[in-house]
Amino acid sequence: xxxxxxxxxxxxxxxxxxxxxxxxxxxxxxxSLFWYVQYPGEGLQLLxxxxxxxxxxxxxxxxxxxxxxxxxxxxxxGSVQVSDSAVYxxxxxxxxxxxxxxxxxxxxxxxxNP
Amino acid sequence: xAVVSQHPSRxxxxxxxxVKIECRSLDFxxxxxxxYRQFPKKSLMLMATSNEGSKATYEQGVEKDxxxxxxxxxTLSTLTVTSAHPEDSSFYICSARRSxxxxxxSGTQLSVL
Numbered sequence: 001x002x003x004x005x006x007x008x009x010x011x012x013x014x015x016x017x018x019x020x021x022x023x024x025x026x027x028x029x030x031x032s033l034f035w036y037v038q039y040p041g042e043g044l045q046l047l048x049x050x051x052x053x054x055x056x057x058x059x060x061x062x063x064x065x066x067x068x069x070x071x072x073x074x075x076x077x078g079s080v081q082v083s084d085s086a087v088y089x090x091x092x093x094x095x096x097x098x099x100x101x102x103x104x105x106x107x108x109x110x111x112x113n114p
Numbered sequence: 115x116a117v118v119s120q121h122p123s124r125x126x127x128x129x130x131x132x133v134k135i136e137c138r139s140l141d142f143x144x145x146x147x148x149x150y151r152q153f154p155k156k157s158l159m160l161m162a163t164s165n166e167g168s169k170a171t172y173e174q175g176v177e178k179d180x181x182x183x184x185x186x187x188x189t190l191s192t193l194t195v196t197s198a199h200p201e202d203s204s205f206y207i208c209s210a211r212r213s214x215x216x217x218x219x220s221g222t223q224l225s226v227l
Contacts, residue, residue: 004157036218043118043218044207089158100146100211104158 002027006090006105013080013112021075021108023064023090031092033057033066033073034102038087047075047088080112117141118210120219127198128227135193135222137208143188144210149181152205161206164191198226 007022025031032051036044048057053068062077073090090105117140127133137147147164162183163171170183180202182194191210195202207221 038218038221041123041220043120043220044209045218046215100216101148101160101163102158102209102216103160104150106155106157107152 002031002092002094002103004090004092004103004105006088007108008106009087009108009110011108011110013110015082015112015114016079017112019075019077019080019084019110021088021090021110023073023075023105025071025073025090025092027071027092027094027103029094030068031094033064034091034093035062035064035073035075036089036091036104038089038107040086044089080110082112082114085110085112118208118217118219120208120222122222123220124223124225126225126227129199130197133195133198133224135195135206135208135224137191137193137210137219139189139210139212139217142210142212144191144212145188146211147185147191148209148211148216149183149191149193150207150209152207158207161193195224198224200226202226 003026034049035047037047038044048059050057050066056065064073064075087107089107091102119138121136145166149161150158152158161176164183164185166185172178185191203226209216209218
């Protein structure tokens with residue numbers, strides 16, 4: 001079956017530090033990969049996605065590259081801000097997934113201090 | 115953008131009581147909604163797919179008689195945890211499908227004493 005493993009949190013960084021949150025996956029076929037973000041008191045929001053190998057998703061300064069050879073989709077940002085403090089979820093939908101059923105990782109809490 | 119409202123955000127109840135959680139799509143119609151559950155330090159796990167006007171589809175291992183799902187309108191799905199027990203304490207979150215995208219509620223933290 002499908003599974004997503006992401007880095008255990010919490011992660012605490014100072015403003016302007018470099019961020020990496022690791023994510024690896026197990027899936028049959030060729031899944032689409034996602035990063036969702038949940039800010040305090042809000043619902044999950046799609047941050048970025050990639051639908052095929054070597055695609056790079058990017059948004060708000062965050063990037064993640066779909067690496068089929070290492071089955072990874074690590075999230076990176078060069079310079080984090082206090083406003084990036086949130087929980088980040090890595091997720092996948094299996095190939096041909098017209099059912100929109102997401103498989104999530106456990107989530108990683110990021111706290112950015114001024 | 116599309117908004118999904120989930121209510122309540124937090125509920126504490128006694129063992130044996132039932133709890134209803136609502137998920138509303140505020141500015142769009144959603145024929146399909148999803149319910150997820152997250153135990154501490156575990157992944158968000160899909161519990162069931164809620165389809166307007168028909169019975170929900172439950173994932174393996176989820177008791178349909180315990181977790182009642184009603185999707186009576188295009189903007190509302192409800193999850194009722196019946197005869198709740200402490201082991202049902204968890205974070206529950208819904209999502210609604212709009213075209214090719216999914217929009218999530220803010221979640222409900224259920225604590226059963």
